[in-house]
Amino acid sequence: MSYQTLCVLGLGYIGLPTASTFATHGLKVIGVDTNPAIVESLNNGKVHIFEPGLRTLVQAAVHSGNLVIKDQPQPADAFIIAVPTPFKENKLADLSFVTAAAEAITPHLKKGNLVILESTSPPRTTVDILLPILEKSGLSAGKDFQLAYSPERVLPGQILRELIENARVIGGINDDSAKAGKLLYSTFVRGEIFLTDATTAEMVKLMENTYRDINIAAANEFARLADRFQVDIWEAISLANRHPRVEILNPGPGVGGHCISVDPWFFVEAAPDLTSLIHSARQVNDSQPEYVVNFLERKTGKLNGKKITALGLAYKPDVDDLRESPSIETVIHLRDAGAKVTVYEPFDTDHSIEAVISARTLQEAVTQADLIILLVGHSQLKEIDPTELAKNTSARTVLDTVNGWNKQEWQKAGFSIYKLGDGKQP
């Protein structure tokens, strides 16, 4: 048996590329989102997310007639839940979108259906939360319908390629469910597909992002140490990384996005007595924006009253996603330290932060500045020519938090340049 029709719930960064890729590989796909604005814009041919190649893919899927966008699920052979799992103020997982999606599927469930959860979730969500809701249909999970957890692993900025090429883990509530998942994803996945149980698959996903978070926290702590001991962290990391078994990541203003800065908390919530390392890593990364502002103040004096231009607000380079962005946190700390802050985010010039000026162009952003700070290594910000910039700004001091700028070039153009983690610079 193969799956002919698929209903994908949640048309965000994962759901929309997934629904469109299935559609362009021949399945009849119903893409569902409860946000009427998203449904309307997609139905008008507009894509609400910036991701290289996504607009073309969505348009191809819609024009082929294989992808239709609705605000409610409809009967289908298979269902994929790809809704957000954010955390609440208290860092506890908010599973309300997952439970709402499951409740919406239940009335449409039929014998032979397959349900897959893709949203990153705390361990045991599939068996303890999803399964009982779906069984309210009167059908038995693993017998009448199959149920599996399969985490997405795609990197924003490279989603379309990684969706197809990455290895995929599919955890079934039993063997038949895992095999059913494999049958569905084999439609387009060219990477290896590994089958396991649902809770292992949930843990695998959380472990991947937690591992990266801990490694970035180590890099950030090394940067703080380098500053104390008059070492340039960027030189030190590049030398340490010549060791055949060492690969230290990059320090920066912190860890953002809706994945790595969120997922480790699911472990902390589920087992606070076992997660002191994971918890500490989160605290190091979350305190990095404050560290950046203190570093700047130590190097350049009181920030109160200074006109500071912050370049980049996105959570990482070359994406338009501002969720959980440490750059925004840094800007808020600068503002609260009394600086008059102007921001320029080339991917989202409409974004606004209270009591902070948003510039629409680089030129507008820097003209009046006393100090410029690079927060995101967007390609176009890294490519700024300091000699040209010097003609358009009164600032002669810059802070580079991401090692995006060449120190000698900026010095030659007349700037004092500080780098986060460069303790060699007084």
Ligand code: SAJ
């Ligand atoms: N960052 C650093 N230093 C580094 C690398 C990253 O400070 O050396 C920061 C980034 O600037 C950003 C944050 O970490 O603020 C996260 O960026 P990222 O590129 O490491 O990861 P995401 O959040 O874009 O995507 C991650 C990926 N997970 C892993 O690499 C283990 C991706 O494969 C997942 O699919 C995705 O999370 C997800 O959706 O869970």
